[in-house]
Amino acid sequence: MVLLALMQANAAVLDVEANCAAVDEAARKAAAAGAQLLLTPELFPVGYAPLRIRAELDPAALPAIRRTLAGIATRHGIALVYSLPAVTGEGDWQITATLVDAQGTELLSYAKVQLFGAEEQQAFTPAGDAPGVVDFQGVRTSLVICYDVEFPETVRAAAVRGARLVLVPTALSEGFEAVPQLLVRARALENRVTVAYANHSGTEDGCDFLGGSVIAAPDGSLLAEAGTGPELLFAELPEPAGGEVPVAYLDDLRPETYRSWGS
Numbered sequence: 005m006v007l008l009a010l011m012q013a014n015a016a017v018l019d020v021e022a023n024c025a026a027v028d029e030a031a032r033k034a035a036a037a038g039a040q041l042l043l044t045p046e047l048f049p050v051g052y053a054p055l056r057i058r059a060e061l062d063p064a065a066l067p068a069i070r071r072t073l074a075g076i077a078t079r080h081g082i083a084l085v086y087s088l089p090a091v092t093g094e095g096d097w098q099i100t101a102t103l104v105d106a107q108g109t110e111l112l113s114y115a116k117v118q119l120f121g122a123e124e125q126q127a128f129t130p131a132g133d134a135p136g137v138v139d140f141q142g143v144r145t146s147l148v149i150c151y152d153v154e155f156p157e158t159v160r161a162a163a164v165r166g167a168r169l170v171l172v173p174t175a176l177s178e179g180f181e182a183v184p185q186l187l188v189r190a191r192a193l194e195n196r197v198t199v200a201y202a203n204h205s206g207t208e209d210g211c212d213f214l215g216g217s218v219i220a221a222p223d224g225s226l227l228a229e230a231g232t233g234p235e236l237l238f239a240e241l242p243e244p245a246g247g248e249v250p251v252a253y254l255d256d257l258r259p260e261t262y263r264s265w266g267s
Contacts, residue, residue: 013045014204016051034082035081044086046099052209061089087149097128114131114133114136116150116152135158143241146170150175150176193223194253196252196254
């Protein structure tokens with residue numbers, strides 16, 4: 005049995021010390037409750053403010069932030085998913101997510117493919133690599149970020165690579181309630197995966213966040229759901245379905261036919 009914890013919280017833009025302290029406290033509580041993994045929101049250690057991050061964050065500080073977050077995982081004996089900017093060898097800024105284990109060792113990383121809105125598109129460069137998949141506590145696990153989950157192709161790419169758990173750090177503002185309540189649940193159902201979606205709460209740099217984080221089961225039902233404020237969610241990952249599933253979407257895919265459509 006894998007117990008997943010999900011952190012929904014309000015970050016302080018560019019106050020890395022305060023934000024990492026909040027992650028540390030959530031990790032402490034999650035580990036004490038027996039969770040093996042804590043999922044945190046998109047760009048939480050630096051706060052969500054794409055243009056300010058690009059203008060004011062010194063990329064030389066990023067390795068130390070990553071060491072701090074890995075240290076949190078090690079100190080509390082819990083795996084951690086965090087999201088930070090990264091700068092490629094070509095100088096492109098990207099939004100990334102990283103899974104480290106309870107010893108602080110990096111297991112998986114991912115760079116955001118679908119950038120949302122003018123500010124993200126101005127501050128960052130979209131990535132192009134498909135989601136990777138890694139074994140975590142016997143569960144094939146993948147990462148995507150925020151707007152990525154709103155496109156069926158991203159979660160499907162993880163699922164066809166064997167993922168059964170998709171972890172999604174996000175920064176979703178008010179007015180988009182359909183994303184966690186409809187799209188995230190649809191991604192879970194159509195791919196027969198568990199999808200955990202961790203959002204910010206409150207206001208950061210003028211952006212009012214929805215909250216509303218969810219953990220959706222492979223049948224599309226909700227295992228856990230947050231309100232609008234800070235919250236720590238927990239859910240046990242469902243055991244793999246025995247026998248036939250009601251609709252075996254992944255077994256019935258016809259990729260050659262879809263390619264012939266030219267879409």
